[in-house]
Amino acid sequence: MTTTSRLGVEQVLSGLRTAGEATRLRLLALLADGELTVKDATVILGQSQPRISRHLKLLTEAGLVQRFPEGAWVFYRLGDGAMGEFARALLDRLDPEDAVLAADRVRLAATRRAKAEAAAAFFAARARTWDQERSLHVPEAAVEAAIRExxxxxxxxxYLDLGTGTGSLLSLFSDRYTQALGIDASHDMLTVARANLDREGVKSAQVRHGDIHALNVPVESFDLVSIHQVLHYLDDPGRAIAEAxxxxxxxxxxxIVDFAPHEFEFLRDAHAHRRLGFSHEQMHRWLEEAGLDVVETRDLVPDARDSDHxxxxxxLARDPRIVSDLPDLNRTQEVA
Incomplete structure (x- = not known):
């Protein structure tokens, strides 16, 4: 750890006492791989909800873990600052091949897979009416105008559009890019997107099935990447941002285009939302952790008469690295 992360004797002892229990150490190891809810942890560890809640409470009080309430749910992740670094230092000493931890990771992957399949089923059932469901927020025309601006x-x-859905942004930016690729996990969505692009005569874009968390494209290959109304469906938005x-x-x-924090709890069941919007602070933290500089943040607030919107x-964020050699804009590069 660096000199800025020094801890006092009592802090170290508190951290060791708290982490020095089997279930709590397993929880820390799981949280090193992403955020979890109490329900997630009970499924993975096979323990009761009160027991898991108690362990997470102790870890939070020690500063090893942070909690983020969101509507009726609470998400947990490893802590920031000195105690978070202390937790990560402990975890670095664990054998990743340990049988208990390996079994936990298998169940974690199964839990994530089940959530992804549930989301895919939701999208498959609604692919052809997806654009209409976006009427929950301010008018789409206003959103698209603000995006272009x-x-x-x-x-x-x-250009790469992640979670491309019906291909709306591929069409929106069709006069701006030379070559574009849209990626989505739903084959039904891709069918609709292909039909839309063909109908609108967009020849410079293609769509492909893929995983937003594990992109099968070359690194450092896109001038613009977009994530439009996707992150609130994901179990780990920060991981998707880092991959982008x-x-x-x-x-x-x-x-990134998504919802501001809200309290419309029905969207979890009715529309498969995992997150009830994102604050500026949360999104800025994810972007900064991904090594990007935040350029602009803009809220599109509905009319006061539309209280249910x-x-x-x-x-908008930018990779801070300096471009040493300007690209030849007349030369087409394969991105697929």
């Missing part, structure tokens, strides 16, 4: 008028060569940042060229930009937030 945020990105600006300068053309960009390569990985495929940005030096100086490339990441565009959601605020849409647009975030």
């Amino acid at each position: 945020t990105v600006g008028d300068v053309p960009f060569r390569t 940042a990985r495929v940005l060229r030096p100086g490339g930009r990441l565009l 959601l605020t849409v937030t647009i975030w």
Whole structure:
């Protein structure tokens, strides 16, 4: 640990006492791989909800873990600051091949897989009416105008749209890019997107089945990457943002469009939302952790008469690396 992360004797002893219990150590190891809810942890560890809640409470009080309430749910992740670094230092000493930890990771993967399958089933059932469901927020035309204004008028060569859905952004930016790729986990959504692009005569974009958390594209290959109304469906949004940042060229930009925090709990069941929006602070932290500089944050607030509508937030971030060699915009590069 660096000199800025020094801990006092009592802090170290408190951290060791708290982490020095089998279930709590297993929880820390799981949280090193992403955020979890109490329900997630009970399924993975096979223990009661009160017991898991108690362990997480102790870890939180010690500063090893942070909790983030969101509506009726609470998400947990490893702590920030000195105690969070202390937890990570302890975990670095664990054998990843330990039988108990390996079994926990298998159950964690199964839990994530089940959630992904549930989301895919939801999308498959609603693929053809997806654009209509976006009427929950401010008018789509206003959102699209703000998106184009945020990105600006300068053309960009390569564009990647993650969770492309019906391909709406591929169409929106079709006059800006040379080559584009849309990725989605739902085959039904991709069918609709292909039909939309064909109907609108968009020839410079293609769509492909893929995993937003494990992109099968070259690193540092896109000038612009977008994640439009996708993160609130994900179990680990920060992981998706980090993966998007990985495929940005030096100086490339990441565009995120999603909901501001809200209390419409029915969206969890009715629309399979995992997160009830994102605060500026939370999104800025994920972007900074991914090594990106936040360029702009913009809220699209509905009319006061539309109290049942959601605020849409647009975030634009940039890869801070300097572009040493300007690309030849007349040369087409394969991104697929």
